[in-house]
Amino acid sequence: MTQHVDLLIIGAGPAGMAAALAAAPSAISIAIIDDNPLPGGQIWRDGPQARLSASARQMRARLQRHGNIQLHSASKVVAFAGTKRLLLENAEEGWVLAYDKLIVCTGARELLLPFPGWSLPGVTGAGALQALIKGGLPVAGERIVIAGSGPLLLAAAATAKKNGAEVVRIAEQASLGDVARFGAGLWRWPNKMIQALDLASGVYRTSAHVLAASGVDRLEAVRVQLGDRVHEIACDRLACGFGLVPNVEIATALGCRIEHRAIFVDQWQASSVADHYAAGECSGFGGSELALVEGRIAGLAALGQRAQARKLWPERKHWQNFADRLNRAFALNPALKKLAKPDTLVCRCEDVPYAELANHSSWTAAKLNTRCGMGACQGRICATAGQTLLGWEPPQLRPPFSPARIATLACLDEDVA
């Protein structure tokens, strides 16, 4: 039951959609595999309480018009199944898909850093809170604290407010100077300036970061460092956005080189492995505009249409400059890496506290001795925390890349495939 396509794209966020649409006019067979129920990625997440932008709706409609694009929503990549073959799974079945070219558009996930109380119900990532609200979580009347760094805090605050929540504090860890310099430079990206003005509000504080969350069965209060003072804020939810981590696990398993925690790509968005490309946040952060142009370049380059791809380089450069400014302004304060106390859980799946991990010299030694990273998330949270807090190399992913039905994994049996 192995199927074959000319071009496989992993991820239907801005980069993946743009790559597919750029490649579609060539009439080659294209498959997009995406783990969300609808295309759009994290930024254009749909749901009962979401309103998609016009451009996102338009891209979705264009995807449907191309007969040579098959979109596999709510499907995931489970394992490497041999050269240029991947094992996939959706709610009904598992199957092996063979491809000639691959574009990895796996996006990024939130960096979760352990601090006392971070695993209490009511504490989430900032992006996660946005996703939950768009998905239908009622937050009307709730007091919400949003903490961390970068524009995502403002976006999460906007979504929460629009749905009736009271945002009682936005704690930005970057200094006022850094934020102001970043804001002052925004005239070069006018639409970004409008977003920023829209989102700023009276509860915004710079040089502010979370210290601890507390509560009996769920979150009741947050302690926040505000300059030299410590404030205790009663609240119902805490959303923390410490930044993003590129999802490089699948690319790593495919042999692609990783640099600065992102998939290394050249000017054609080509990875270090022939016929394998990457675009969007997984190859370095820059927001949806950068992801869109990178996706188009990758789609064209995968077809060999280098002349057209080259025409997009100036646009990519424009958004790359924006991304560089952003990443400089909101660089993480090292104090945030020291929030965990000895008894703070780092691995939530296997209940491993910080003190048990810090005794060890590497991820492998820690895993062997404490079982950290052996649960359902397979170290996506705690290995990333270990990398950020202790400088440990994260582990190589083994199949299944994420939990998958045994019946799906049995498809790896060549005798039957």
Place this chain on the structure above:
Amino acid sequence: MIQGHAADVIIIGGGIIGAACANELTSHGLDVLVLDCQRPAATAAGMGHLVVLDHSPAELALGEYSVRLWRELAPQMPDNCAMRNNGTLWLACNEEEMAEAERKHSALSAFGLGCELMTGEALAHGEPSLRPGLFGALKVSGDGILYAPNAARWLLQRQPERVHQQQAQVVEVQGNRVLLASGQWLKATAVVLASGIYAGELCADLPLQAKKGHLLITDRYPAQISHTLVELGYVTSAHKGNGPSVAFNVQQRPTGQLFVGSSRQFDNHDPAVDAAMLGRMLRRAMEFLPGLGGLNGIRSWTGFRSASPDGQPLIGEHPTQPGLWLAVGHEGLGVTTATGTAKLLAAQLLRNPPPTALQAHLNAYLPQRFIGACAHA
């Protein structure tokens, strides 16, 4: 640089065999230094299935004695060792395999092991998750499971004043002296080599072959099975011969996770998961437990069993290197036979009489089978 007496005994390898030897030797009043370099090895990779096999009388004797010792230790073991006396069900798919179950039944019963034959009906009643229509089974009540990495840690920590542990790689062994990667020589009255698949690096004349195996563990689920389930094909057909093979072997951990095996490959030294082999192993498992297909697997990995030519371990003094003692070549039974191995090795080392249970088979474990003048006689 030569240091004097580092300990009474230096043990190379802090896996389950080295840990059991350390525990046993210290109980006789010896001071032990355990050297381990934290490389991935069988204790961390394996299933922790305590299972008595009977390919030979010597294997049966060592297995029965060792599992009995584990059961005696069980009340003292901490919870995180996850020791359970859940028993093994050997499953027969057809008449031929049932005949094997009956043969095994008489062999084990004659040895005094608690075991009983089950009809297909009784099996379906006892383990309703199994596919209908199996021919029957042999239940071996004394078998069990444990979490070997924690069991090894526990064994090493029982007498902290006598067991010293050092993270170090040994690069050379000469009788009772070992050279560390740091350039330091250490000396003891005796050196015990218990480094599993890595033993051959330090002792070139060991006839050990690595057999690769795959394992997978699921997410946590309510009880699906109550015994460790193993197909009798494991002995009658699946793992016979030298080609790659798979056999059904599943246990449910105290966490609710189903632990699925097994595969065997001889000429593959790549630790990466072999997708086709994993698929084949899981397909075999689903033939026995159809409901398994709908459960989520969360992790798969591989390990290497260190096997001697006749499948039995090498336990005893190296024939041509006085002062060097071997406890290697346990293949898939290192966890099962660690306790018995340690008793036998300690008796040999201290020139005490060997355990009564093993007395009839002493030559079957000696390294002289393969090494030194006798091996060539």
